[in-house]
Amino acid sequence: MNTDLSHFYPDILIVGAGMAGLMAANMLQKYDFGVMLVDKGPGVGGRLATRRIGPGRADHGAQFFTARSAEFSRWVEQWRSKGLVFRWSTGWGDGSLAKAKPDGYPRYAVTGGMNALAQSLAQGLNFRLNTRLTALAPTATGWQAESETGQIFSSRAVILTPPAPQSLALLDAGQTKLASLTRTALERIKYAPCLAGLYWVDGPVNLPEPGALQRPEARISWIADNQRKGISPEATLITVHAGPEYSQQLWPAPPAEALAALTGELRPLLADSTQIIEAQLKRWRYALPTALYSDRCLAAADLPPLIFAGDAFGEPRIEGAALSGLAAANKLLDILFK
Numbered sequence: 001m002n003t004d005l006s007h008f009y010p011d012i013l014i015v016g017a018g019m020a021g022l023m024a025a026n027m028l029q030k031y032d033f034g035v036m037l038v039d040k041g042p043g044v045g046g047r048l049a050t051r052r053i054g055p056g057r058a059d060h061g062a063q064f065f066t067a068r069s070a071e072f073s074r075w076v077e078q079w080r081s082k083g084l085v086f087r088w089s090t091g092w093g094d095g096s097l098a099k100a101k102p103d104g105y106p107r108y109a110v111t112g113g114m115n116a117l118a119q120s121l122a123q124g125l126n127f128r129l130n131t132r133l134t135a136l137a138p139t140a141t142g143w144q145a146e147s148e149t150g151q152i153f154s155s156r157a158v159i160l161t162p163p164a165p166q167s168l169a170l171l172d173a174g175q176t177k178l179a180s181l182t183r184t185a186l187e188r189i190k191y192a193p194c195l196a197g198l199y200w201v202d203g204p205v206n207l208p209e210p211g212a213l214q215r216p217e218a219r220i221s222w223i224a225d226n227q228r229k230g231i232s233p234e235a236t237l238i239t240v241h242a243g244p245e246y247s248q249q250l251w252p253a254p255p256a257e258a259l260a261a262l263t264g265e266l267r268p269l270l271a272d273s274t275q276i277i278e279a280q281l282k283r284w285r286y287a288l289p290t291a292l293y294s295d296r297c298l299a300a301a302d303l304p305p306l307i308f309a310g311d312a313f314g315e316p317r318i319e320g321a322a323l324s325g326l327a328a329a330n331k332l333l334d335i336l337f338k
């Protein structure tokens, strides 16, 4: 492994360039602070993930989002006015003959795939990718984080947006002593995994309007045609998500076996003549929070400024992550301007 002895001195370090981290950075950069985002991934977005296969594209993490609060709706309207997001549906069928019953909430998707929203939010921000932090420890003036390649990040304040077990692991590796109430609150947060199958197919696929079905209680919770969604004009790419229980059950299986199980569930929706050109598996260990912290963010007690945020704080999903990121930024501003 390469070693990189760079030392960075942002005022505020944001760990994680997913929805929560990007929203927090967008708010904080309006103030006179040096803000740096770091992410272990090769791109921004975290679970806002779009993959290219052959000439096509598929969203393989988050598929769509809702905007139920006035605060998030304002952001969504700005994105819509720029053509960045579009209304995809107002509800999903389950693949049975019964028609989908719209529930009144628009579901939005992103032009070019969900990751394009993250890329747009990242414009003008200072971030470092492929940077996996391995330890975070308090210092006399704030925090010091270390990456797996030896980079050091010294900052006055930190916002942690990874899934709670990953944030705790970072702090434990830095031998940071959390107040017991903070640790207990973080340890109570739980997530369900998700196994995703991505398929490039040639031939008809039998999915209800508008090209997706949702069955929250079934083994397969979601199947969508990314071409009909409008993000993959050149090729038919299908996304299949196993539900939480089935994902848990398949988790220990070798990848080829897990993928074969997902393919078996997709097959009845494909015409006999439809060929699968390529199939890929993606495993999301922390896909959706199942036990959440009650508030939109959590400020650590008795330590330099440290805020925990993400989709497990207050509300799940993209909207929850966005609102959590904004709440974390506001909380940090309160602390820094006190």
Ligand SMILES: Cc1cc2nc3c(=O)[nH]c(=O)nc-3n(C[C@H](O)[C@H](O)[C@H](O)COP(=O)(O)OP(=O)(O)OC[C@H]3O[C@@H](n4cnc5c(N)ncnc54)[C@H](O)[C@@H]3O)c2cc1C
Residues within 6 Å of the ligand: 015, 016, 017, 018, 019, 020, 021, 038, 039, 040, 041, 045, 046, 047, 048, 060, 061, 062, 063, 064, 065, 066, 131, 132, 133, 134, 161, 162, 163, 166, 170, 194, 196, 241, 284, 286, 287, 288, 309, 310, 311, 312, 316, 317, 318, 319, 321
């Ligand atoms: C399969 C799947 C389907 C989903 N479907 C939907 C949907 O249809 N609608 C919806 O609203 N939501 C959906 N979600 C949930 C939605 O994607 C998330 O709620 C949201 O994207 C979470 O954003 P976040 O910023 O909290 O976390 P993340 O996006 O997970 O961001 C955290 C970031 O932290 C980084 N990180 C972690 N550890 C470190 C480290 N040590 N060093 C550096 N970086 C680190 C990670 O790389 C990651 O980029 C889905 C999620 C999955 C996985």
